[in-house]
Amino acid sequence: MTDKYNLNQGQQDAADAFMNFLFSPDKEFIISGAAGVGKTYLMNYIIDQTLPRYFDMCELMGMKPEYDDVVMTATTHKAADVLGQSVKRPTSTVHSFFNLKVQNDFTNGGTKLTQGKQWKIHQRKIIFVDESSMIDTELWRMLHDGTMNCKLVYVGDRHQLAPVQEDLSPIYKHHAPMVELTQPVRNAGSPDLMRICDQLRQTVETGVFKPIRIVPGVIDLLDNNQMQAEISHRFSQQTHASRILAYTNKRVIQYNDHIRQIRALPDTYTVGEYLVTSSMVHTKQGQIAVEQELEVIANSGPQKLMIDKEHDVELDVNFLDLQDSFGEVWRRVPVMTDRTHYDALTKYYKGEKNWERFYYLKDYIADLRPRDAATVHKAQGSTYDTVFIDLGNISTCNFANQAARMLYVAFSRARSQIFLFGNLADKYGGLILP
Structure with a gap:
């Protein structure tokens, strides 16, 4: 087998540790490292080189391999798209692979993770999960419930932000074997x-x-x-090269509004603008994922949308036609045009524990923001x-x-x-x- 890879010492040590992991009783393995240290490169090496050697060793020892499939997943749609392009292999979100659904909890206004109709327990698979520092306790338990005789390989950066309302992802709390890549292979000139x-x-x-x-x-x-x-x-002009980062949503909105003023854009979104979903959006065609980048291809203009017939509550919206990077078009997606009114309504319905109207606003009225x-x-x-x-x-x-x-x-x-x-x-x- 010709080795097209040139690993540094840290990557080679990690690949060797992964081979040992395949023959160990451990269920979880962690590959941690900052951006640019070659985590994706190592994943490709493991799949192309380490796993074939594992199968060869099993044959030499006269034993049946315990695993017969490799699955690539990530915790978000954005991460799954990036991973798929990098490894040139089919990639999905971890929620999609395990058939997990985030559902509204009408008892407390939160959300809960549930098993979908196609839920099943996977067996004999090596499952990679990229951007794994975002795995919270609820998802971690589902990964274990949904696997038997499998290996879970978590890839990410243990120094990144923890899941919401947790101090650290549970993947780092259970003493799973971990390798940490530290030698930069990208941007080493900075x-x-x-x-x-x-x-x-x-x-x-x-x-x-x-x-x-x-x-x-x-x-x-x-x-x-x-x-x-x-x-x-x-x-x-619109750009992918630069981004402004802040802590609070309020500050981010101020920056984006200021940049739209620089571009002399009106208050409502215009055809040709690129926007990002701040949260998942439910439409007649299906769900638009969080952090999905979308281009405005049509705007129907200002309209009133009835929110609460019983109390005659309306919300100012534009119905937009939106296109994602794969060419899929989402028709007549309602987008708020008065954020102050929208925020006041969600706050009111939450205070009244009227979760039906609260979730209608959260799920079906798109919160789109410029990507700047x-x-x-x-x-x-x-x-x-x-x-x-x-x-x-x-x-x-x-x-x-x-x-x-x-x-x-x-x-x-x-x-x-x-x-x-x-x-x-x-x-x-x-x-x-x-």
């Missing part, structure tokens, strides 16, 4: 970016915040006028040439561990350059100027 990411990774580990050093041309601190000028320059600014949490799994980070907004986070992970995720999204805005609180290390 030592200043690698240095700050390593520093922030250490902060996640130790809880000790150190000052962030400004490095002109690589990590720049902007004042108000400079920030305005850079945003106007970088975002005058995003919360740090939503940016996990993505990389950009240039990243703007609102340090003042991040400093409003009152939880040190969350702030540490947020800073690490934000800085590690950048390939080439970082622009900082605002002051980083002293309790989170502050800044060192050149």
